[in-house]
Amino acid sequence: MMAINIFELENFLNSILKPWDYDDFCHNGIQIEGAHTINKIAVGVSFNEEFISTAIKENCDLLLVHHGIFGKDFFELKGYLKRRVEKVIKNNLTLMAYHLPLDGHEEYGNNVSILKSLNLNIKEKVDVTFIGEYEDPILFMDFHKQVEKLFNPQPLLVYQNNKFVKTVGVCSGGGSSFLESVENKIDTFITGEVKEQTRNIVAEMGINFINAGHYSTEVFGIKNIGDLIRNSFGIEVEFIDIYNEI
Amino acid sequence: MMAINIFELENFLNSILKPWDYDDFCHNGIQIEGAHTINKIAVGVSFNEEFISTAIKENCDLLLVHHGIFGKDFFELKGYLKRRVEKVIKNNLTLMAYHLPLDGHEEYGNNVSILKSLNLNIKEKVDVTFIGEYEDPILFMDFHKQVEKLFNPQPLLVYQNNKFVKTVGVCSGGGSSFLESVENKIDTFITGEVKEQTRNIVAEMGINFINAGHYSTEVFGIKNIGDLIRNSFGIEVEFIDIYNEI
Amino acid sequence: MMAINIFELENFLNSILKPWDYDDFCHNGIQIEGAHTINKIAVGVSFNEEFISTAIKENCDLLLVHHGIFGKDFFELKGYLKRRVEKVIKNNLTLMAYHLPLDGHEEYGNNVSILKSLNLNIKEKVDVTFIGEYEDPILFMDFHKQVEKLFNPQPLLVYQNNKFVKTVGVCSGGGSSFLESVENKIDTFITGEVKEQTRNIVAEMGINFINAGHYSTEVFGIKNIGDLIRNSFGIEVEFIDIYNEI
Amino acid sequence: MMAINIFELENFLNSILKPWDYDDFCHNGIQIEGAHTINKIAVGVSFNEEFISTAIKENCDLLLVHHGIFGKDFFELKGYLKRRVEKVIKNNLTLMAYHLPLDGHEEYGNNVSILKSLNLNIKEKVDVTFIGEYEDPILFMDFHKQVEKLFNPQPLLVYQNNKFVKTVGVCSGGGSSFLESVENKIDTFITGEVKEQTRNIVAEMGINFINAGHYSTEVFGIKNIGDLIRNSFGIEVEFIDIYNEI
């Protein structure tokens, strides 16, 4: 059975994901140091008790997630957060997290992956949002079907304001506010969040909008990284799917 | 027909809503100065083209909203925002907005109003969140019915983690992140937004959670203020309901 | 008759003026979006009602100025500013502004242009201030005459503390405070502003000082850019001179 | 001959001028500590070599000014500033400065004093600007004459946009940017500075504007404080007038 050292894994991931290029909302890398040698990795979108418990049942000893522990503040371990950290520590697990680097990566990231899965040609990067283009416009109703299939079984929230789709912006997770920065560049926007003001803004912009879910738009990057680790180190990696309709 | 001056109206509302007590994300008060004497007020949750157009059809000349124009930045009028401002200016309308003061007001605010409508006794204020209490616990299923009735026809998203309800926190609109500040004080939380992490956090906290919609939880304060103006000045005030399921 | 698109014009100007290199006090580029296709450009130093009215009379549909709308703050349109914006919007004009990039540009900027007009060889750039040099010193009285001629009919305010002139610093507009950063490098300073402390500082430094007016020192850059646009696109460009003795 | 201790003088002035109420651009109080017991005070608007030299000739041993040494930065003593500090130290002088407290003081400040000298009744304070009112409007031409007399021999720069004067705002020194905060409250503004944009702004506001000079509007407060010290301690105090037309 293969085993790897957690600091070597961190160096490997940092060299690929380059967290120093992002102004993020969490520490990217090891957030809780556990046993230094690990045998199996649980990969997932979000760090929570259900994810930890499942990982333990599956005999994983490292948790690698997109949403780890967020926030810059004085040290305070209370309530639900304390219970999560307690479970990690008592089981000698390591917690690693990569946030924005997994949204914006040019090869393994969520946004690039979604565009490629929809057969769009990558055209431009604006912050962590990626824009892709079809050679010829397609009907929105056809595009919609492709998106449904890609994110199945996630229910989509759709605001249609265009009959055709040619240029698509994608910002996974809570990306609805990035819409303004690409207003004049796209006809369709896919993200994982909708706000009260979104419906009217996209109507006034004349842009199609699809909310494909925060969770569902963010499984791509972490899965890619899981595959990369498995292929590079020959270690066992399991994607633990705590599906979340939000 | 009654008419009032927009600066007198602003002074009146400031004296009640005390915007200087809040560290807000927009200017509270007049955001766009139109005709100084106005005859009819359109009251609503959000400033957008549909709201402006309806207000114009209804012969209103002042727009009073909860969500006006947000953000602290250099002056730049483009795209959908430019078209909204253009419509206001070409019709000589005034735009007034009050944001956090309408969430946190002790008498007219959204949060206090929701608690009172559910027959809870006001107990404590934490930032703009209010906490209310029943004398004796009631069944969650009964509480749920009351909430459905209050926000009808808004579909509710519910995470039940408790059979009973006694102490309820309410933070209207985008308040899901305020949950942590009241973790040990409540058994049930009502807000207008749900995030990807919310389901697991409330499960781990053992707290019931109801998302009653950003829009639907924020109609109370602005309606109350509309009524107050009508009663105080005898001027015509109309609530314009651009219902939004988000 | 030639026509151009305002976004193409903005891209063209940004590629030359590189606003991202400056930490400025306003948004550089389109500040108010009007008709997308324009036929005639009004170029001028400052955005105000007199400038807007003249531009309208001259059938201009884009205003390109050095002093647009300044300040980073919450959105608030009131008083004189609201009336200016109203006039722009009701006439479907576009407002574009470039501030520091027009002071500091190496080819088209105010400071470089003034030095060249006085036959000085460009020697060094300190922030947006440029320093130029004569091969041999000339009498201040001769230099003074050249400066009078260049800025005619602007009355000059002069503090002479040197009989000769060899090395001259120029900072257009409100640049009196940049004097300290070039104290040891120049014998003469030209700017567009004088402060209460200036007379004594330049006397103690032994440096000649000429205030040639905020307005008069800032016509060069915007005129150059107007010429550049005319030559590049063949579109009509008119410099509108709202002369200001300050 | 009377003598006083510089720390006692500082305590006395702090108790009256309350520098802790202002967010200023310099340290208010002792800026350079010299001999602890002093016999004669030089009072003036601005700290510069001419002022220091005259004070030394007049046998003063404490300099009390409105404009001392400004700026929050690392310690660096060079060029003209080093020569000023050198002259202070070699002559064992003390430098004391009070800036905003002398503009905004309710009894001794520049702005209140100017309004009272023009027989206006004090009505309101907005930041450090004071607003005064006549019972009945007077002709601008009569008001102008009074202002000329008060600031004689200072040449005034005048923009007249109203025939009458009733409510006057005063902000001494570099106060032109405070105009916007009182736009709706006054018909006439007096300050000590004019900017390129001022002419058009006051024209569009319909407000009379008088620039009475930075220096000339700031002699009042420091003179009042000089008199107060003389009366309170019986020590010799001399106002040193380094007149400056700016």
Place this chain on the structure above:
Amino acid sequence: MMAINIFELENFLNSILKPWDYDDFCHNGIQIEGAHTINKIAVGVSFNEEFISTAIKENCDLLLVHHGIFGKDFFELKGYLKRRVEKVIKNNLTLMAYHLPLDGHEEYGNNVSILKSLNLNIKEKVDVTFIGEYEDPILFMDFHKQVEKLFNPQPLLVYQNNKFVKTVGVCSGGGSSFLESVENKIDTFITGEVKEQTRNIVAEMGINFINAGHYSTEVFGIKNIGDLIRNSFGIEVEFIDIYNEI
């Protein structure tokens, strides 16, 4: 055997120590939440493995310290800090810390306590530094003996620049930089830290200086609070002395 709830204890201590009055470098109050009902409290200066281990041996279940976990940053649990937190969590302990409130408290604080132990009358508070005074000056050599006795067995570092002692400033722990704020108010300063520049600064100031150790000057406040809790709640409280010569 008495038991108390950790949240009640926190409320009690907050009501006395008022952490909201301080701009501190750590969270004051519960830093790690353990068992909610506790039976015995370990009180000490600093949180480290030796302190935790001793507290566990003594059957304590709450750690109350002056130096808890410092720093405002993203969540990262690694190396020695992870091992400390691990020991706390695996033993179900609670960690509470109060930092500046224990230096500056008027009754229970370190600085007030040291002054009182040396029979000085409290005179003034400057930030968290307290100043005390003898009615008549005493010889420094006599004062030195008293200080040695008070802090025994802590070796003192002494810079004597005065033969007599009358007015003494005390700032426990790392307080050497507060010396400048009391320069003119004291003849003798006691703190718990010495820096490279201190010797020359106190010589030039003519002030006696005693470094009585960071640890030794900070046992007073936490001991007082331990006594207060024992007396108020009747619960067992033990001071654990991990003596540190620094």
Place this chain on the structure above:
Amino acid sequence: MMAINIFELENFLNSILKPWDYDDFCHNGIQIEGAHTINKIAVGVSFNEEFISTAIKENCDLLLVHHGIFGKDFFELKGYLKRRVEKVIKNNLTLMAYHLPLDGHEEYGNNVSILKSLNLNIKEKVDVTFIGEYEDPILFMDFHKQVEKLFNPQPLLVYQNNKFVKTVGVCSGGGSSFLESVENKIDTFITGEVKEQTRNIVAEMGINFINAGHYSTEVFGIKNIGDLIRNSFGIEVEFIDIYNEI
């Protein structure tokens, strides 16, 4: 006798020490401008009255130090600082200071110099800390002797937690807090400061720790720069040793 100009000297030192690469706590370069032509340089660790007086006795006219005047604040010259500056100015001396650039320089800096003096091979730079390595581990007791010899007569404070030494981190002066950034990279740390928490942190890390004194660890860089100036300009340079055990 050689003489040099202070501005040329500053340009020379800046070109080598590159102060713009550091985010420092003081201005690096000329802090007080004295006579422009100087004949002899006093080099030392810290700027204080004893150092100034000795330099004057030795006929030096430029003071070049590692610790000059620190802090970013409003101008205020009082107490001991005023007396130091007064002595500099009255003797027409120039004060130059370089702080972090002398700690972190790759060739002349304190940290590199200490590692080289102990025959360690330079391996890595982390901020201004340098790490060096022996080819084979040596006994700590042998290493200790070398360190004692290097810093003689400075008394060392030693916490031994390892029998062997192979990889050593050095951070001169107040560097104890940089220990955490190299925790996993070294077995031994040398610095010039110890804090109350240090003993326990290094024990828990299992790292040897030597406090060789703030002063004693910081003589290397400034001496090297003194030698460099002497060799480059042929001017007289004298190291003035105001030894300080801290």
